[in-house]
Amino acid sequence: MKKKVLIAAIAAIFIGTYACKKEKDAVYNPTALTVEVPAFVKKYVGAMPSPPDNQLTAEGVALGRMLFYEKLLSNNRTISCASCHEQKNAFDDRRPFSKGTNGAEGNRNAMAIINAAWDKQFFWDGRRASLEGQAHDPVTNPIEMANNWTEVVSRLQSNMLYPTLFFKAFGTKTIDSNLAMKAIAQFERTLVSFDSRFDKYYHLGDTTVFTAQEKSGFNIFTGKGMCNNCHLMNTLLTDHEFKNNGLDAAPADAGLMKFTGIASDRGKFKVPTLRNIAMTAPYMHDSRFTTLEQVVNFYSTGIQQSSPNIDEHMPAFGNGLNLTSQEQSDLVVFLKTFTDQAFLKDPDFSDPH
Template identity: 40%
Template sequence: MKNILVLLLLISFFSCSEKENPNPQEKLKGNYPVEELLYFGDANLPTDNITTYEGVELGRKLFYDKRLSSDGTISCASCHKQELAFTDGRAKSIGVNNEEMPVSAMSLVNLTWNSRLTWDGKSKTLEEQAILPLENHKEMNQDAEITAQILSEIPEYPALFEKAFGSEEITPQKITKALAQFQRTLISNNSKYDKYLRGEYQPTDSELRGIQLFFTHPDAEQGIRGGNCGDCHLGSLTSGSTLGFEGLHNNGLDDDANLKDGLFAVTQNRFDKGKFRTPSLRNIALTAPYMHDGRLQTLEKVIEHYDNGIKKSQTLSSLITAASNDFITDPNGEVRLALTQQEKKDIIAFLEMLTDEEFITNPKFSEPK
């Protein structure tokens, strides 16, 4: 709980600093308020792609434009729907030609505070990540140079690029920069949990117990019960570490014989096999099914997996093997948290606190009219 309390002053400060438009009929111009982009604290904003209102407006239009795909049927928003916290409700997303992806669509939320932006940790920045689905043959399947040419021939786009970047010239780099700017504004900070941190909401007893369990590492010898969730899903962002690849873990979904590559595909280090990015749990109640391949359909099944469904492998995270509410008498025995039924319900009560109704209905993030 200590790490939560440390954030209170910072969050309170930033929550009072948001820039408002005194005239809603007039579009805001210039640099996007840094205090909004850094609501959850310091982060490395790129100096070569300053977020501006004009860039965000352009990025938002591109995000919803199906002409960025080879057959004109898929946009970024096809797999990242606002009402589902920018996921798509599928176990694995569908791209052009009805092609199924190998992984699920990850929620686009609070991305500024993530150092690895794909399930396998390949992309370090939003600018790097944005090009991948555009050109992937299973996703949007269109060379970015061709996309730039197509957009150049659409009357409204050259003027929008000039407003955002000072020139009507449309390039792949400008396309990805605009998409990155829009995605940086997808900040979820008005859930019940955020309101609790700001002193604006009093949680139920179950929610309070869930918060305590979520952020507590169990220690049977000390009589400390915990859910162990916060060991990987850190702080108020409930997402993975931003230090190198430390935010990627093997969370016990498969044994050695069935491990997927994950981070191994990037590093070629055999000790990274089966490791995937730890996503933010913001709006988690809206983003089923769960895990990188969507194999778990409900939050209840997710809790059951961590409680008594862990499969051992050589790269299984030590954060999991070292956590149990029972005394560990056999280090080679079954890995289980040993939560009570009430504790499971309490953790889910906290996870449901992370739903941000404003985020999923905010017209600033919706398809332009």
């Protein structure tokens, strides 16, 4: 269903481009779009939330997809959102620190964009409260796109394609930055991933899809590892909260406190989803771990109990879970079952340019 609407929208773009005469008479008649999710998702976390002032339409999503892959957004036209959020990496960046247009690097790992429609706070420190608001920042961030929205709007306005695409999506050929951010957010909401082997095993009850080792890893994740205290089994594999999992006795990055200014938030970071985790290395907000083995080893022996504001679930572990090497490799093997090949290759999410 979703695919059909999108194909219709893409066809409309081509017809729109080549049949300029007809364009004058174009009518604003967007097609409402619902992203279908499996019943188990609806059961645990409900249908996809969609803000009343930015309901998904096929035309809005098609425009957002163009903008997500649009290098005009960056000052020297060299990078798009997708340069740091690549589909094959579950919309994450494999580099420890992404490079902006001027070659500058930040000090935080980029974040995967997966099932973000259900999320309410964005960035490692939660400083943005909507996908629309988030989409503003990379354009102006000096270490990312190093541009300004006035310039972006004027580039889009004088482009052959965009005025028509904005008209189809929002009923106006006069482009403004808020409409661009709305369209990008619409596209991001369509990036849903619920089709991993884990889903077949756990949510659809097909116990044949797991090997004995994967089952053992699952039992550690939900049992003695208590990973699901924070990376919830409610289909999203995150509780969307900000917590300190005990990485450092003295955190170099204040995390949530940077945004709230509250001392009890020091060292807390967004609990990331574990969906497609095998595709999103390196790990943690500062990319300190390059492999899942290292992550599991940290939870096994590296927890810093003196870390400020450490989460209440962590003290139960002492310096870690003290997993045997067999248990550690079982857990790693299980984490790889969160990979959703259909998501990584979905043609609806690829570069439309």
